[in-house]
Amino acid sequence: MxxxxxxxxxxxxxxxxxxxxxxxxxxxxxxxxxxxxxxxxxxxxxxxxxxxxxxxxxxSKDEIIAAVLDTGIRAVHEGMSQAVSALPEGTGAEAILRAAIGAHLRALLDVSDYSSANVRIFGQVPQSVRDANLHARRAYEAEWDNLLSRLQADGALKRDVDIRRLRLMLIGALNATLEWFDPHRGSAEALSRTYADVFLNGILERQET
Incomplete structure (x- = not known):
């Protein structure tokens, strides 16, 4: 046979x-x-x-999906890692985080069908396919955790910030843009600046005391 x-x-x-x-x-x-x-x-x-x-x-179809998911994660991971690595020595925390956020959004919205497909179908595919993709997914999460932990150790992030929760909120918010972002009404770069402004500076005006 x-x-x-x-x-x-x-x-x-x-x-x-x-x-x-x-x-x-x-x-x-x-x-x-x-x-x-x-x-x-x-x-x-x-x-x-x-x-x-x-x-x-x-x-099989699942073999194709597994390859798409792995390629998608690698595209985002490599884009984010390269954007941060290309910054000059001594770059401040805000510029580093803006570069990382911008690279993630560009990979989703401007660069790759693979990264967008990964976000959109990961929760729909069989568990065995998700399990196979976890290694690449965990590696990207670790990239963010290491970056945020380093900035926290340098005193740029508040000591009481939970790194894992911050990473989950940040990546979750960035990935959700796939559901509503309209490239005809703005660019990924402009959206990146808005996200960075909100995450880094907040939304409330400082009140005089």
Whole structure:
């Protein structure tokens, strides 16, 4: 049986789209339509290939989803890490946090279908797929925790701030922009400045005492 299956897979012609092309199409569809509405057949049609050709690159829909989720997290992680690392020595805490917030939002809203798809379908996919993505997800969370902890140790963040809760609130708020952000009514950069202003400076006017 295994030999028969292998022979059938070998008979499937290589697609000109290729593995990365299939993933690009799948990421866009998952971002736009969610997990349940996207089938292998729909991915194949959008990629302009036969449904069977997908099996040359992937064994199942869940295998495609796992690759999309991992790529999405890595895109955000790398963008945030590079933005912070590129800052000059001695950059202040506010500029560091503004760079990190801006990089996260750009990855979601301007750069990658993968990162947007990750946020939108993570809660919809089977538990086994979520579990497989946890390593990459935890690595990005650790990047934020390390950054915030370092700023707290340097005295830039209040000592009583709970780093984990702050990270959850911050990333949760940034990810939620996918549900309402309209690029025709503003840029990701402008939105990034607004978020940074609120998180770093608050919303209430200081009252004279």
């Amino acid at each position: 295994a030999n028969t299956t292998a022979r059938k897979l070998n008979e499937i012609p290589r697609s000109a789209v290729g593995r990365d092309g299939v993933l690009d199409v799948a990421a866009r569809l998952f971002r736009e339509q969610g997990y349940g509405s996207v089938s292998l057949r729909k991915i194949a049609e959008a990629a302009g290939i036969k449904a069977g050709s997908i099996y040359y690159h992937f064994g």
